[in-house]
Amino acid sequence: MSAIKLGLLQHACGPDPSANLKKALALAGEAADRGARIICTQELFSSQYFCQSEDYANFELAESVPGPTCRAFQRFAKKRRVVVVASLFERRASGLYHNTAAVIDADGSLLGVYRKMHIPDDPLYYEKFYFTPGDTGFRAWKTRYGTIGVLICWDQWYPEAARLTALQGAEILFYPTAIGWHPREKNALGERQHGAWETIQRAHAVANGCYVAVCNRIGLERPAGGNGLEFWGQSFVAGTSGEVLAKAGADCEQVVLASIDLGQIDSTRTHWPFLRDRRIDAYGDLTKRFAD
Secondary structure (H helix, E strand, C coil), rough: CCCCEEEECCCCCCCCCHHHHHHHHHHHHHHHHHHCCCCCCCCCCCCCHHHCCCHHHHHHHHEECHHHHHHHHHHHHHHHHEEEEEEEEEEEEEEEEEEEEEEEEECCCCCEEEEECCCCCCCCEHHCCCCCCCCCCEEEEEECEEEECCCHHHHHHHHHHHHHHHHHHHHHHEEECCCCCCHHHHHHHHHHHHHHHHHHHHHHHHHHHHHHEEEEEEEECCCCCCCCEECCCCCEECCCCCCCECCCCCCCCCCEEEEECCHHHHHHHHHCCCCCCHHHHHHHHHCCCCCC
């Protein structure tokens, strides 16, 4: 199957995990009704973005994989014959937690997980308190509708992550995301910050000749009080030349749909042969923290 439709679920999140799951499943149903064959949730969709504070109580939000949320999407995927990328707060073992995406095939089988590799620690993004860096490496999965790779939020700034996932055979890079503005910075820095975020991910599509699909949340969330974070939405799908094929608004709940042609990947990579011309003999310093 060369021509398929992608569906991204952009929505606000409340404090009740069961309500958030119900909303995500409803939006996934809408996406499937409208022809989506691969559906992606936003990052940590079952709760508000709790990493705004360092609070041990938030570990109660974590679940095993497979667990209730994963199994709910497995049932959905099997019933609707769709592939699902579902973002989860994973409790792997006592004291060991990950920011994880479950990859579910169209028969409901759990193909595997990707655990977020790059963990930020910035004001209101205190993820190092919660998440152990991933140990799955960069992976791609052959699903019923194409070969996909998954990276998560902060991973999206790293060209190395996109490249290594594409080299595993990924035709589409999915990025479940939770990113927004500090409200007091929005007027001065907001346009620049958002522009950098979109530009670098579109560049991953160009550099690797693949599709990029980014699913972000919306809404102002203040689970820890204070000014909170205003998530900027604007989920999008980029084509193999970096062109924007579909894009959501900044403040609306919606299913973002994009029709793609996987046959375009070979054409793009043949005409822009970046993979052919890579100098793999000269890239050893990429494994160093800094090339002094």
